[in-house]
Amino acid sequence: MDTGSAKRVVVDAMSMLPGASRMVGGHPLAGSEHSGPAFADRALFHGRTFFLCATPESTAEARERADGLVRGLGAQPLWVEAADHDRMLAATSHLPQIVASLLAASVESPGPYAGPAFRDMTRLAGSDPSIWRDILLANAHDVVRAGRSYGQALSSLLDAIEAEDVASIEGAILSGQRARELLEAAT
């Protein structure tokens, strides 16, 4: 079992390896912008979703062992298709990561202008660049698709602000608010 954030390339590669029957892909939805043993945390996986992706070759025994290992960590195993996982994670994790990096880099010297909102929105930018380079490359297709769609939404909203199109501006913010309320209600 691996624990990377992009699953399709890994599961595809596993399928072609000798011993594929004993392998499954894994991805815990846990962690922070920190990495390395100094940030070890024994409760890291407690109550977290841990995605598991079987290969076409994985035996029932391999799946059960992975399931048991994940439960043993205190996490919640969730079996999904690698393609679904990668499409969703592009939007909920990989794109937000890019956004945080670009926002952080967009202001040369924020100084006293960096309030709590800017700090929250750039926290992820502290993550390890080599890890994220690899994730973005491994899930390039889905990340680019999610990013282009988000870029178009941004461009439309900026057009609306430039045109003082009050209804469109308010509509965009309301859509975000409704989505955020659904997210909080689901917690």
Place this chain on the structure above:
Amino acid sequence: MDTGSAKRVVVDAMSMLPGASRMVGGHPLAGSEHSGPAFADRALFHGRTFFLCATPESTAEARERADGLVRGLGAQPLWVEAADHDRMLAATSHLPQIVASLLAASVESPGPYAGPAFRDMTRLAGSDPSIWRDILLANAHDVVRAGRSYGQALSSLLDAIEAEDVASIEGAILSGQRARELLEAAT
């Protein structure tokens, strides 16, 4: 004194009002995505930066009274030009607000795929839409400029991911990481 997040239009308007000599613009860098008396917090301003913008008409007495009021709240007064304030806040507050709304609205049903990163990056989307509609309109020029520049950086990074241009991808993430490190060092 007002407390809005865009200062140029307010200070310009103040300058033309009767009694302009007694007015200054104000903006506390404090608050959250919540609004209303239910979220009153007596420590809200403690240690926070509170921007103050004199009008060309503000008397020394008016400035001293505003300064004293802000210190009385436990906040740190910082006198700035309204134009500088708005240009910087467009990048550190108004654009991040838009980004959070668009990210939240970009995923229909995140379900188990919404991890801590997605929650952090969409928290601001819960803010009051009518307040933010007004801020975006009041600072339209600077918000659009910051947003277009950020949109171009996003587009370039997506191009690099599509082209598997490893050096450019890593460069973009590294720039964000360095900026974030400077931000943390300044705290």
